[in-house]
Amino acid sequence: MPKRGYHHGNLRQALVDAALELIEDKGPTGFTLSEAAKKAGVTPAAVYRHFDGRDDLIAEAARQGYLVFADLMEHAYQSGQPSALAAFEATGRAYLAFARKHPGHYIAMFESGISINRDPDLAAVAQTSWGVLEKAAADLSKHIPPEKRPPAAMFSAHIWAMSHGVVELFARNSPGNQSPFPPEDLLETGIGVYLRGLGLIDPD
Template identity: 85%
Template sequence: MAKRGYHHGNLRQALVDAALELIEAKGPEGFTLSEAAKQAGVTPAAVYRHFEGRADLIAEAARQGYEIFADVMQHAYDSGQPSALAAFEATGRAYLAFARKHPGHYIAMFESGVGVNRTPELAAAAARARGVLECAAEDLSRHIPPEKRPPAAMFSAHVWAMSHGVVELFARQAPGRASPFPPEELLESGIGIYLRGLGLIPPDG
């Protein structure tokens, strides 16, 4: 592999890119800082000019992941306008698409054990991503009969949990587990049942 990053004045990003590849190949606990340094084409000592340890390197990978994730979710939300329902459903599909397209980032964000509050920058990026889904939920919740209307944050948390569960169980090829249906169908049917229960979709819709 050609050395990259260091000779172009961007060692920090080269290390993040190396970490993402190693996370995808070996998991967040399956590599050392020395391996990341070697893959980036620098000495292990050079890593510590930018990161205090592996957790900080993974935290930066997660931060970048949340920034991409927020952009993907925002694009999905915008694509569904002006229909609040279409925008909301699009954000669920975007969750699956992100997990498939950016597995290294996804693992760093959700499976590494690095908390979103490890750095202020990571916390801010995670909040921006969460805010897109909450905004979509708030738009849609205005159409729910008042007596059935959950708080928008709860509404979005339900769909986030459903999306995350489908990804974890069926979209990331968990060992020994095969989905009986395409993950997109599982998610859309689950969201459909949920929205019918809230009165947002007619029983035969």
Template identity: 80%
Template sequence: MPKRGYHHGNLRQALIDAALKLIEDRGPTGFTLSEAAKQAGVTPAAVYRHFEGREDLIAEAALQGYEIFADVMDYAYDSGKPSALAAFEATGRAYLAFARKHPGHYIAMFESGVSVNKTPDLAAASARARGVLEKAAEGLSQHIPADKRPPAAMFSAHIWALSHGVVELFARGSPGTRSPYPPEELLEAGIGIYLRGLGLIPPDA
């Protein structure tokens, strides 16, 4: 009986989908190209028509992830307008939502060890995603006096790091870890503390 993989129309995407499932289940180094081929229903030799190796396959999964991520962040930013604060907070929540909805992509992007500079397309997609958060930070930082205003890239990097930490420690169900509060509340509180420190929101009464 012919391998079904040769007949489902888009072998390249089928291999990426297979890799995403394996990445989610086993991590980025926990599977072989042969296993990805088997999952997609094709022979191992068929993989090499599209990818030079496992790293190339993971890089393609990361590229798709960054493209989805940038779209999600863009949508969140636009939905928060016209308030600069609401737009900024929406991008933080979107980070957490993306990690939960697309765990395979998230791992490929941030935990695989594949450089965002591996290909021009991957670098561009990563830059677009970062750019949305920087745009949100730039808009919000205009409310800070110029002599006290952190660079937008630093501002957004702090929030990115905070969001990433909440995801890694508490939102992905890592074995042995247990969040003292819902991840959404942790992230919101952390962002609130940061913004209060910059004088962008008033202190608690």
């Protein structure tokens, strides 16, 4: 097996890439550091030059995932401007798109049990990505008087939870959970119902 890490001159990244493949195939607890080392083409001892253990390796995969996620969320937010509603809905769709396109990262971020607070860099990039959704939520509620305005952090968290639920139940091929509607449609209509209930957008 070629030593992919050394060949590319970046063993640390080769190990992360190997871990992402293993996470996607076996789940975050279904592989060992030895397997990651073998896939990267190095000895198990080489892993410890860069990572303290499997959780440290998965945390780095999650950190890199959040960087990609933050860029996608920001791009989605900007693509919806100048409409606050379009920008807000676009960030929800970006969540689904990210889960489909980057399953290894998604699992490392949200299904591995790794706390974002285990590392300051991981916590910072995670907050940056969710800050985009909260920013979109704040824009959407600007037309409501401050004393009647729902906290942006609250309803952006609700939309995050709704997006996560749609991904987990219907967008990642969960066995037995088949929806008669596309996940994007489920999320968009769900967001609409929720926002109308809060009085943030006008009824149809």
